[in-house]
Amino acid sequence: MLTAPVSFADPASAPIVxxxxxxxxxxxxxxxxxxxxxxxxxxxxxxxxxxxxxxxPQTADSGSATASLGGVIIDTGDGRQQxxxxxxxxxxxxxxxxxxxxxxxxxxPDTLIARGSVPVDHTVTSDAxxxxxxxxxxxxxxxxxxxxxxxxxGTPSSSASGPTSGSTTPTSSSTTNGPSQPCTxxxxxxxxxxxxxxxxxxxxxxxxxxxVDGQAARIIAAKPGTVFWRVPEAEKAGGxxxxxxxxxxxxxxxxxxxxxxLQMSADQYDLIRGQWTKLHVLLTGLEDLPASAWESGMPPxxxxxxKDWQDRSGGIKPPGPHGSGVVVLILDNKSxxxxxxxxxxxxxxxxxxxxxxxxxxYTYEDKIQSLRRGTFNILGSATVFLKPSAGEAL
Numbered sequence: 001m002l003t004a005p006v007s008f009a010d011p012a013s014a015p016i017v018x019x020x021x022x023x024x025x026x027x028x029x030x031x032x033x034x035x036x037x038x039x040x041x042x043x044x045x046x047x048x049x050x051x052x053x054x055x056x057p058q059t060a061d062s063g064s065a066t067a068s069l070g071g072v073i074i075d076t077g078d079g080r081q082q083x084x085x086x087x088x089x090x091x092x093x094x095x096x097x098x099x100x101x102x103x104x105x106x107x108x109p110d111t112l113i114a115r116g117s118v119p120v121d122h123t124v125t126s127d128a129x130x131x132x133x134x135x136x137x138x139x140x141x142x143x144x145x146x147x148x149x150x151x152x153x154g155t156p157s158s159s160a161s162g163p164t165s166g167s168t169t170p171t172s173s174s175t176t177n178g179p180s181q182p183c184t185x186x187x188x189x190x191x192x193x194x195x196x197x198x199x200x201x202x203x204x205x206x207x208x209x210x211x212v213d214g215q216a217a218r219i220i221a222a223k224p225g226t227v228f229w230r231v232p233e234a235e236k237a238g239g240x241x242x243x244x245x246x247x248x249x250x251x252x253x254x255x256x257x258x259x260x261x262l263q264m265s266a267d268q269y270d271l272i273r274g275q276w277t278k279l280h281v282l283l284t285g286l287e288d289l290p291a292s293a294w295e296s297g298m299p300p301x302x303x304x305x306x307k308d309w310q311d312r313s314g315g316i317k318p319p320g321p322h323g324s325g326v327v328v329l330i331l332d333n334k335s336x337x338x339x340x341x342x343x344x345x346x347x348x349x350x351x352x353x354x355x356x357x358x359x360x361x362y363t364y365e366d367k368i369q370s371l372r373r374g375t376f377n378i379l380g381s382a383t384v385f386l387k388p389s390a391g392e393a394l
Contacts, residue, residue, distance in 0.1 A: 024302075056068050201224060227244075262382055
């Protein structure tokens with residue numbers, strides 16, 4: 001929840017919308033982390049995250065949203081003024097039902113531009129990692145991700161828009177010695193998608209790190225047991241190695257990640273009424289998934305709501321917990337008044353298995369018929385039901 005008590009306008013430049021990203025609930029008396037981002041829409045559909053949007057003026061020197069983050073300060077109530085271009089860390093008070101965040105501008109420290117509140121979770125204990133995974137056993141549903149076309153946050157699925165026409169200072173934390181619980185992670189994401197790691201982790205993002213093939217990735221939000229991070233945009237489709245440092249006194253691990261890309265195109269975009277054209281769909285990356293990884297699993301429910309997924313998929317049920325894994329590819333006609341899809345109507349639901357990637361990337365074709373001239377949009381999402389990737393100690 002966010003309120004903006006002060007309305008302001010900068011005469012020199014138009015405001016920029018940024019987002020303060022925190023967990024949807026923060027643990028009482030435990031380390032927690034958030035961040036300030038320039039792309040808040042990428043995180044708004046992730047159940048485990050809360051996004052508070054704020055308008056801030058552009059910086060005079062660069063006019064860029066990224067540079068503007070340094071001009072924002074976050075007050076979490078512990079006396080520190082944390083800059084927006086660094087991780088935001090704090091320990092929610094045990095006596096509070098909500099944790100309050102005050103957002104100000106560095107050059108206007110006395111002016112409150114927004115106030116945010118995050119529910120405080122009192123059900124967790126200080127010595128028990130939180131999160132839906134215990135060891136390597138998954139629980140809960142899945143989420144969509146991102147693609148070259150349209151961005152939709154989360155993991156382990158890919159989302160793409162179809163063809164269109166016409167148109168700091170870290171807080172202290174305790175050091176844990178002894179064996180750590182295994183870290184687990186959904187095995188598939190997209191370039192630019194949101195991932196989550198569960199296990200024995202710190203809640204202070206300044207004490208942890210995530211790299212993909214040696215390239216640093218950004219930790220978005222964290223609490224003990226749960227770490228949300230963003231896959232770098234430039235990652236190519238296929239297999240990658242993730243190295244995760246869970247925090248002081250905890251064993252670094254490596255995890256396998258498959259990055260997928262969903263691409264959609266049409267032979268023609270400007271159709272007259274009654275005209276047909278061909279739709280092309282290409283799903284790459286899963287051909288690199290080893291046979292041993294094609295086991296059924298349910299991704300964590302802090303990454304996506306199963307109910308929301310079923311609503312988007314027309315009420316289809318996820319696969320059972322036993323047997324082989326499956327990828328559910330959904331093509332959804334978002335312009336039913338303008339076009340009609342040929343084979344299955346306005347929604348195509350395809351259940352893909354290991355055999356569908358035995359010869360490489362998966363391809364699908366369909367026909368599109370124009371009902372009237374105008375722009376059209378087809379949304380594609382690939383949701384992955386596979387067992388989680390388990391961390392191996394380094």
